[in-house]
Amino acid sequence: MLLLERLEDLKHHLSRCERKVADLVLGDPQAAIRESLAAFAARAGVSEPTVIRCCRALGCIGWPDFKLRLAQGLASGGGSGHSAVQAGDDAGVVLAKVFDAAILMLQRTRQAIDAAALEQATRLLAAARRIECYGHGASGIVALDAQQKFYRLGVPVVAYSDAHVHAMSAALLKPGDAVLAISQSGRSPELLGSAQRARAAGADLVAITVAGSPLAALATVAITVPAVAAAPGPLPGGSRVVDLAIVDALAIGVALRRTPLIPESTGLET
Structure with a gap:
């Protein structure tokens, strides 16, 4: 994994x-x-020992070693890979950025996703x-998009973004039902509460x-994405693009298992 x-x-x-x-480095690695x-x-507003502790947590000996590895990663294409949008x-x-x-x-996520977990999730759904x-x-x-995709396959499906509603609904689920939970952080207390209710049911x-998130630990199967996919950049809500692609892969996989149709005939492309 890149630095x-x-x-x-x-x-x-x-x-x-x-x-x-961490936030200062991720926001402008070249400046670091x-x-x-x-x-x-001084720019981060922390002590020098704090910076050193962060470097060592990443396996670096100290600040010079950290800067060297960071520079090597950027030179090999392991940086942000794009330029931030500038005024003007x-x-x-x-559009290009x-x-x-x-x-x-999408490339980073494709390389990082565990194919076995994706297969298990597809079969479960x-x-x-x-x-x-x-x-x-x-x-x-993304949850609404998933609802549309699975609904077209004849699967009884609903999508909820209101915490109170999905908390009540989760408690009424039964064995044989499934929840697809999408979260960029995996740490939303409301979403975790509903996920726990669903598992208890x-x-x-x-x-x-x-x-490494609490939601991933709670899941029957977790499809985990690199956290760097949500790092600041020119694509607001960029993790949504990744999540939508994963939902498409799940929906097409489910279509192949529930019907003899090829993906082009499922209507998932519209």
């Missing part, structure tokens, strides 16, 4: 001060490479008597979320 990806995955396990270091330890610590960029430049960001996130899709914010849009839980 920036490891830093993004590790960020949620760091202390508050160490997260300041150019700065001395003292200058970077015309529409064509913005947005597409580059989306392509990079294909066998489910009923599917409920939960998500908040941008993930709620005997339903299976498929999660699309980041590795």
